[in-house]
Amino acid sequence: MFTHEGPTLRELAVQAFSSTMRGYDLLAPKFDLTPYRTPDRVLEAVADAVRPLGPFDRGLDVCCGTGAGVGVLRRLCRERVTGVDFSSGMLGVARAAYAGHTGGPAADWVRADALALPFRDAFDLALSFGAFGHFLPDERPGLFGQVYEALRPGGLFVFPVAAPPAVGSRAYWSLLGFDLAMRVRNALWRPPFVMYYRTFPLAGVVDDLVRTGFAVRLLPLEEFGRRPDGSPRARLVVAARG
DSSP states (O other), X not given: OOOTTSOOHHHHHHHHTSOHHHHHHHHGGGGXXXXXXXXXXXXXXXXXXXXXXXXXXXXXXXXXXXXXXXXXXXXXXXXXXXXXXXXXXXXXXXXXXXXXXXXXXXXXXXXXXXXXOOOSSOEEEEEOSSOGGGSOGGGHHHHHHHHHHHEEEEEEEEEEEEOOOOTTSHHHHHHHHHHHHHHHHHHHSSSOOXXXXXXXXXXXXXXXXXXXXXXXXXXXXGGGOBOTTSOBSEEEEEEEEO
C-alpha cells in the first residue's frame, strides 16, 4: 500500500504520463516506499532456493531498479555483482544505498537497456525481480537472448513467477482492469509507459527460454503455500545456459 511518505497522487500521475524511463527517474527517490518494491519475503525465498544451486562467483541483477536484488546477489556470489537498469534515477538511489555496505562482494552499477546488455560470458548467475511487465511478449526472446549471452556456459538465470489469480476473483479483475487501462493510456498518449501484469504467462515464458537455448526447471517456493488444486502459489524459474 502507499503511505504518506511515498509518492503523492500528483507525482504518480506525472509518472504515469511520462515514458517508462522518465517515469522511473521521477519515481526513484520514493520507489522503495511504494508497493512496487519487491517484498523482503520474496527476496528471502529466492535467496534460500538459489543458494544450494551454487557456488557462484559473479552475479547480474537485470533491471535492478533501486537494488533490492543486488542485495540477494551479494549474499550468493563470492567475487563481484552488477546491477543494470535503464533508469539513471533508479541507479542513483541504488548506488547511494550500497555506498557504505561492507562484508560482501563489491557492486557495480551499469546504465543499459536490458534488450542490449553490454556483457558476454561474464556471469555465473543472473536474476530479476518484478521487471518483466515492462516487456511486451514479442520482446521476450530478445531479452532472454541478451541474458543468455551475458551468462557463462552453465550459468543460471533465475526469477520468481506467481501463479495467476483465479478467474473471476478480485485479483483477476484488478489485474485485468489495470492492463486494459494501460492499453487505453498507451493508445491515446505518447510516449508510452509499458507496464502490464498479464503479459508474462509461465507456459509462454518457458517456451521462449527453451527456444533461446536454456534448459529450464521449475522449483516450488513452498513459503507461499499451495492453491486449492495443489499447485504452488509461486515458483522459481531456473534456466541454465547450455
